Amino acid sequence: MTVGGSALQGAMPARDTTLRFDPNYDAAGLVTAIVTTRDGALLMVAHMNAEAIAATQVSGEATFWSRSRGRLWKKGETSGNVMRVVEMRVDCDQDALWLIVDPAGPACHTGADSCFFRRVEGDALVRLL
Amino acid sequence: MTVGGSALQGAMPARDTTLRFDPNYDAAGLVTAIVTTRDGALLMVAHMNAEAIAATQVSGEATFWSRSRGRLWKKGETSGNVMRVVEMRVDCDQDALWLIVDPAGPACHTGADSCFFRRVEGDALVRLL
Numbered sequence: 001m002t003v004g005g006s007a008l009q010g011a012m013p014a015r016d017t018t019l020r021f022d023p024n025y026d027a028a029g030l031v032t033a034i035v036t037t038r039d040g041a042l043l044m045v046a047h048m049n050a051e052a053i054a055a056t057q058v059s060g061e062a063t064f065w066s067r068s069r070g071r072l073w074k075k076g077e078t079s080g081n082v083m084r085v086v087e088m089r090v091d092c093d094q095d096a097l098w099l100i101v102d103p104a105g106p107a108c109h110t111g112a113d114s115c116f117f118r119r120v121e122g123d124a125l126v127r128l129l
Numbered sequence: 130m131t132v133g134g135s136a137l138q139g140a141m142p143a144r145d146t147t148l149r150f151d152p153n154y155d156a157a158g159l160v161t162a163i164v165t166t167r168d169g170a171l172l173m174v175a176h177m178n179a180e181a182i183a184a185t186q187v188s189g190e191a192t193f194w195s196r197s198r199g200r201l202w203k204k205g206e207t208s209g210n211v212m213r214v215v216e217m218r219v220d221c222d223q224d225a226l227w228l229i230v231d232p233a234g235p236a237c238h239t240g241a242d243s244c245f246f247r248r249v250e251g252d253a254l255v256r257l258l
């Protein structure tokens with residue numbers, strides 16, 4: 001509920017319900033990108049700026065903003081393990097994207113299919129993949 | 130490959146392969162938490178600090194750090210829609226966690242089962258849930 005355009009406490013911001021894509025970038029101009037397969041295996045987490053989103057939409061291949069390299073980074077540009085985007089969704093407050101992809105190969109630089117290859121058990125990790 | 134403990138260019142940091150849980154917190158003391166169901170539906174993205182991780186491990190119920198409220202936030206503490214954690218995984222560089230949960234109800238404050246209830250199509254969104 002909003003009154004005169006200003007949100008009351010507990011009200012729903014327009015971004016949460018609109019049918020307009022309006023990414024809520026952080027101070028660095030980024031949103032979080034969650035990448036899964038069609039069957040829901042979580043592959044990786046990365047970041048996208050407006051340019052990465054546009055490049056992904058135009059090419060159909062997942063393209064991120066590399067914070068460490070300070071440049072656009074098409075996943076698989078070196079390894080060949082590109083990710084074809086089947087569907088892109090946005091979360092309620094539009095600061096996170098869900099990319100459902102068909103990966104051409106392992107997602108992780110370690111060679112594992114997913115970056116999430118270890119289970120947390122207390123202070124220890126158990127390798128699964 | 131490391132030499133004398135210092136990483137060479139392109140080498141694999143110890144954090145990426147260790148079997149010790151060593152979260153790589155950002156400047157605000159947070160890691161990203163990705164929450165899915167057992168069958169891979171992406172429910173929400175949130176943040177956890179060391180305290181939230183410990184609370185989740187002890188209680189078995191997903192507990193996050195609310196950046197807007199500046200305090201620990203057990204999911205469902207108000208709504209009753211708690212999330213029982215089935216498994217927790219960590220990604221290669223240990224700055225993201227994957228929580229596989231059994232949710233007691235909708236994940237999203239809008240009432241949708243998942244916060245990712247809209248598909249992105251160009252500049253438009255299509256409501257799916």
